[in-house]
Amino acid sequence: MNNTSNTAPIVAENLSRHFGDVKAVDGINLTVNQGEIFGFLGPNGAGKSTVVRILTTLLGPTGGTARVAGFDVVKQADQVRRNIGVALQEAAIDPLMSGYELLELQAVLYGIAANKMKQRANELLERVGLTAAADRRVSTYSGGMRRRLDLALSLIHQPAVLFLDEPTTGLDPMSRLTLWEEVRRLNREGTTVMLTTQYLEEADQLADRIAIIDHGHIVREGKPSDLKRSVGDPTLLINVSREQNDQAKVVLAAFGDMRPTAEGTLGVGLKGGAERVAEVVRALDEAKILVEHLELNQPSLDDVFADATGYRLEGADSAPQVD
Amino acid sequence: MTTTRSVGILATRSVRTIRRLPSAFFPALAMPIFNMVVFAGTFFAVTKIPNFPTDRSINWYMPLGIMMGAAFGGVGLGFTTIRDIETGFYDRLRMSPTSRLSLIIGPLTGTLIRILMMTTLVIVIGIALGARFTGGVLGVLCLYASALGIATMGAGWGLGLAFKFKDMRGAAIMQLSIFLVMFLSSAQVPLDVMTGWLHTVARVNPATNILRLARVGLVNESNADYLSWNAVWGGLVAVVVMSALSLGFALRNLQKLSD
Amino acid sequence: MPLVTASKGPIVRRRSTDTARQFVALSRRSTLAIFRQPALVAPSLIFPLFFAALGASSFSRAISLPGFPKVDSYLQFTLAGTVTQGVLFGSVTGAAALATDIEEGFFDRLLAAPTSRTSILFGRLAGSSVFGGLQALVFLLALLPFGVTVQAGVLGYVSIVLAGFLTAFGVGALMSVIALKTGSAEAVQGTFPILFILLFLSSAFFPRETMSGAYRRVADFNPISYMVEGQRSLSIDGISLTAMTQTLVIPIGIAVLTTLLALRQLSVRLAAR
Numbered sequence: 108m109n110n111t112s113n114t115a116p117i118v119a120e121n122l123s124r125h126f127g128d129v130k131a132v133d134g135i136n137l138t139v140n141q142g143e144i145f146g147f148l149g150p151n152g153a154g155k156s157t158v159v160r161i162l163t164t165l166l167g168p169t170g171g172t173a174r175v176a177g178f179d180v181v182k183q184a185d186q187v188r189r190n191i192g193v194a195l196q197e198a199a200i201d202p203l204m205s206g207y208e209l210l211e212l213q214a215v216l217y218g219i220a221a222n223k224m225k226q227r228a229n230e231l232l233e234r235v236g237l238t239a240a241a242d243r244r245v246s247t248y249s250g251g252m253r254r255r256l257d258l259a260l261s262l263i264h265q266p267a268v269l270f271l272d273e274p275t276t277g278l279d280p281m282s283r284l285t286l287w288e289e290v291r292r293l294n295r296e297g298t299t300v301m302l303t304t305q306y307l308e309e310a311d312q313l314a315d316r317i318a319i320i321d322h323g324h325i326v327r328e329g330k331p332s333d334l335k336r337s338v339g340d341p342t343l344l345i346n347v348s349r350e351q352n353d354q355a356k357v358v359l360a361a362f363g364d365m366r367p368t369a370e371g372t373l374g375v376g377l378k379g380g381a382e383r384v385a386e387v388v389r390a391l392d393e394a395k396i397l398v399e400h401l402e403l404n405q406p407s408l409d410d411v412f413a414d415a416t417g418y419r420l421e422g423a424d425s426a427p428q429v430d
Numbered sequence: 431m432t433t434t435r436s437v438g439i440l441a442t443r444s445v446r447t448i449r450r451l452p453s454a455f456f457p458a459l460a461m462p463i464f465n466m467v468v469f470a471g472t473f474f475a476v477t478k479i480p481n482f483p484t485d486r487s488i489n490w491y492m493p494l495g496i497m498m499g500a501a502f503g504g505v506g507l508g509f510t511t512i513r514d515i516e517t518g519f520y521d522r523l524r525m526s527p528t529s530r531l532s533l534i535i536g537p538l539t540g541t542l543i544r545i546l547m548m549t550t551l552v553i554v555i556g557i558a559l560g561a562r563f564t565g566g567v568l569g570v571l572c573l574y575a576s577a578l579g580i581a582t583m584g585a586g587w588g589l590g591l592a593f594k595f596k597d598m599r600g601a602a603i604m605q606l607s608i609f610l611v612m613f614l615s616s617a618q619v620p621l622d623v624m625t626g627w628l629h630t631v632a633r634v635n636p637a638t639n640i641l642r643l644a645r646v647g648l649v650n651e652s653n654a655d656y657l658s659w660n661a662v663w664g665g666l667v668a669v670v671v672m673s674a675l676s677l678g679f680a681l682r683n684l685q686k687l688s689d
Numbered sequence: 690m691p692l693v694t695a696s697k698g699p700i701v702r703r704r705s706t707d708t709a710r711q712f713v714a715l716s717r718r719s720t721l722a723i724f725r726q727p728a729l730v731a732p733s734l735i736f737p738l739f740f741a742a743l744g745a746s747s748f749s750r751a752i753s754l755p756g757f758p759k760v761d762s763y764l765q766f767t768l769a770g771t772v773t774q775g776v777l778f779g780s781v782t783g784a785a786a787l788a789t790d791i792e793e794g795f796f797d798r799l800l801a802a803p804t805s806r807t808s809i810l811f812g813r814l815a816g817s818s819v820f821g822g823l824q825a826l827v828f829l830l831a832l833l834p835f836g837v838t839v840q841a842g843v844l845g846y847v848s849i850v851l852a853g854f855l856t857a858f859g860v861g862a863l864m865s866v867i868a869l870k871t872g873s874a875e876a877v878q879g880t881f882p883i884l885f886i887l888l889f890l891s892s893a894f895f896p897r898e899t900m901s902g903a904y905r906r907v908a909d910f911n912p913i914s915y916m917v918e919g920q921r922s923l924s925i926d927g928i929s930l931t932a933m934t935q936t937l938v939i940p941i942g943i944a945v946l947t948t949l950l951a952l953r954q955l956s957v958r959l960a961a962r
Binding site for chain 3: 188193208213244
Binding site for chain 3: 474
C-alpha cells in the first residue's frame with residue numbers, strides 16, 4: 108500500500124456523507140495508486156455509490172476531504188471533471204440520439220477541438236466494437252452495447268482516472284467478459300480504474316486491490332489474495348436434517364469457528380485444513396447425525412466478505428458466473 | 431342471486447376507491463366545474479347573439495361541464511380496467527364463476543354513482559354562480575338522465591376498447607373519440623347559431639340530441655328546445671340506443687378476451 | 690509519483706468558447722429530440738387548429754357582438770389565441786425532457802463532465818423554444834388559405850414567430866423550476882392544467898370587453914391577455930408601437946423572470962448535492 112503519496116490519483120481522508128441522520132458514508136480513508144484497478148465492493152446501500160458520487164463531484168461530502176487526479180473534489184471540481192472519466196450505473200444515455208452523436212456531444216462537453224472530434228469518436232467506436240452501430244439510435248442497442256458505448260463516452264478525453272460504477276450489472280456473461288477485457292486493456296495502457304461492483308467474482312478477476320464497504324465504513328482493504336489468506340482456514344459446509352441442526356452445530360464447533368452461511372447450511376472454518384475432514388465425519392457419525400451434503404470450500408472473497416461483515420453478500424450466488 | 435351480489439361487490443370496489451384514493455377522484459370533480467366556469471366566463475357574451483336559447487351563459491355551459499365530466503368519467507372505467515388487465519387483477523375476476531354481464535354491470539353501477547355525485551356537486555356550484563332552472567324538477571331530472579346516459583355510453587365504449595386493446599393504446603383512443611364526439615356537437619353553441627361544416631356534423635351527432643335533453647330545463651321557456659316531448663324524445667332515444675350499442679360492444683369484446 | 694503516464698494525459702484544455710460550443714451542442718440535441726418524437730409534439734399543433742376550426746363555425750355570429758373588434762371572420766380574431774395556445778402547450782416538452790434527464794441519469798453525466806451549468810438548462814430549453822417559433826409559423830401559414838393575414842406585414846409575421854419562440858422559452862423556464870425541484874417528468878406534465886387555466890382566464894378566445902365580473906378582472910390581470918392582444922392587434926389593425934411592445938416585451942419580461950427562477954432552482958439543486 109502506498110499511503111505516503113499524496114499524488115496518488117485518488118485519496119480520500121476521513122470522508123463522510125450524512126443525509127440527515129443517515130450516515131451513508133462515515134469517515135472513510137482510501138488511497139488508489141497510480142496504474143491500479145481498485146475494486147470497491149459492497150451490497151446495495153452500503154455507501155459504495157455515495158463514495159463514487161463524491162469522488163466524481165456529483166455529490167458534496169459533509170465531512171473530510173478527497174483529492175482525485177491531484178485536485179480537491181470540492182474546491183477544484185472543474186479540474187477534477189476534466190481529468191476523470193465516469194461510466195455511471197445503468198448507462199444513462201439519451202435513447203433518441205445515435206452512438207456517434209453522443210460521442211460528439213461528449214467531445215464538445217470536454218472541450219475537444221472540432222477537428223479532432225471525428226477521429227476520436229471513430230477511434231473509440233472502433234475500440235468498443237460499435238462502428239457498425241454508430242449511426243443507429245441508442246434505443247435500438249442491447250444492454251451490452253449500451254455499456255460499451257458508455258465506456259467509450261467516458262474515454263473521450265483520455266482520462267487518467269476512470270470510474271466504473273457497477274459496469275456489468277445486468278449484463279449477460281459474454282458481454283461481461285468483453286467489458287472486463289476492455290477494462291484490463293485500458294489499465295495496461297496506464298489508466299487508473301476505480302470499479303464498484305456487487306459481484307465478488309468481478310472484483311476477484313479484475314482488481315489489484317479491493318476495499319469492502321459496509322454501513323458506510325471500510326471493513327477490509329488489500330490485495331484479494333492477501334485478504335483470502337487472512338481469512339485462513341477453508342470452510343466446511345454441511346447440511347443435516349433440521350431436527351439435528353443444533354446437535355450438529357455443537358459437534359462442528361469443536362473443529363473451528365462457525366461461519367455465516369446460507370439458511371439451512373452449517374459452515375465451520377476448519378482449523379488445520381482438508382486433512383481434518385475425516386475427523387469431522389467420524390465425529391458426526393458417532394453422534395448419529397446423518398449428513399445429507401458435505402462440501403469443503405477454500406476461502407473466497409465471499410468468505411472475506413462474510414468474515415468482515417458477518418453476512419454473505421446478497422446476490423453473490425446469483426451473479427452470472429464466467430469461466 | 432350471485433349476479434346481484436357480484437354487481438354489488440364490484441360497484442362497491444369502484445366507489446370505495448373514492449375514499450381510498452381521493453386524489454384520483456378530485457380531477458373528476460374539478461374538471462367539470464372548471465369547464466363550466468371557464469366556458470361560461472370566456473363566452474359570457476355568446477348569449478347576446480340573436481335567438482340564443484338562454485340569456486345566462488352559465489345556464490348553457492353548466493350542462494356542458496356535467497356532460498363532459500360524465501362522458502370522460504364513463505370512459506374512465508375503461509382506463510381503470512386497462513390497469514386491472516395490466517396488473518393481472520382482471521384475470522382473477524374473469525376466472526371467477528360470476529356471470530360476464532355482472533363484470534360489466536358491477537363497475538358500471540359504481541361509475542354511475544360517482545357521476546351522480548359529480549352532477550349534484552356541479553349543479554349546486556352552478557346555481558351558486560347564477561344558473562337557474564327554468565323547467566323545475568322535471569328539468570333537473572332530464573339533466574341527471576342525460577348525464578347517466580352519456581356516462582353509460584362512455585363506460586361501454588371504454589370497457590370495449592379496454593378489452594380489445596388491453597393496454598394504454600385503448601386509453602388514447604377513448605380520450606380522443608370522446609373528445610371529438612363531445613365537441614363536434616352543440617357543445618359550445620346551439621345548432622341554429624353555428625354555421626358551415628360544424629353544423630353539418632353536429633346535426634347528425636347523437637351527442638347533440640343528448641345535450642338538448644340535458645338543457646331542456648335550463649333554456650328560456652319561449653325556446654323550441656324548452657321542456658316538451660318534442661325536445662326530449664330525441665335525446666332519450668339516443669341515450670337508450672347508444673348505451674345499448676356500447677354495452678353490447680363491451681360484452682362482445684369481453685367474451686372475445688378468452689378466445 | 691507522476692500523476693499521469695507520459696504516453697497519455699487529458700487532452701482537455703480550457704477555452705473561453707467552450708461554453709458557447711457546449712450550449713450549441715446541447716441545443717442541437719434538444720432540437721433534434723423534438724423532431725425525433727413527432728407523436729409527442731403533434732397534439733400541440735393539431736389541437737389548436739381543431740379549436741380554431743371549431744370556433745370558426747361556432748362563433749361566426751359572435752363577431753358582430755359589442756366588444757368584438759372589427760374582423761372579417763372569427764378565424765382572423767382567433768389567430769393570436771391559436772398561436773398562444775399551441776405554444777403554451779408545446780412548451781411543456783422541454784421541461785419534461787429536463788426532468789427525464791434527471792430521472793434517467795443523463796443529467797448526472799452532464800454534471801460529471803466539465804459542462805457549464807447554465808448550458809445544461811438553456812441547451813435543454815432551446816429545442817422547445819425553436820419548436821415554439823416553428824409552431825407560430827405553422828399556424829400563420831395554415832390559416833393563410835382561409836384569408837387570415839397579418840396586417841402588420843412581414844414585420845408582424847416575424848414578431849409573432851419571435852413571440853412564439855420567447856413564450857416557449859419563458860414558460861419552458863418556468864416549468865423547468867418544477868423539473869429541477871422534483872426531478873420528475875410526471876410532476877412537470879401534471880402542471881399542464883395550470884397552463885390550461887391561465888389560457889382560458891385570458892382574452893385568448895373572446896375579447897376581454899365581452900366578459901364581466903370577477904372573470905373579467907382576472908383576465909385583466911393575466912399577462913397572457915396582453916400578449917395575445919398585442920399579436921391580435923398586429924394581425925387585425927396593423928403595426929403599432931403598443932402592439933409590438935405587447936407582442937415582444939411581455940414574453941421577454943416573462944422569460945427574464947422565469948429564467949431567474951430557473952437559475953435559482955438550478956443552483957439549489959446543485960447545492961443540495
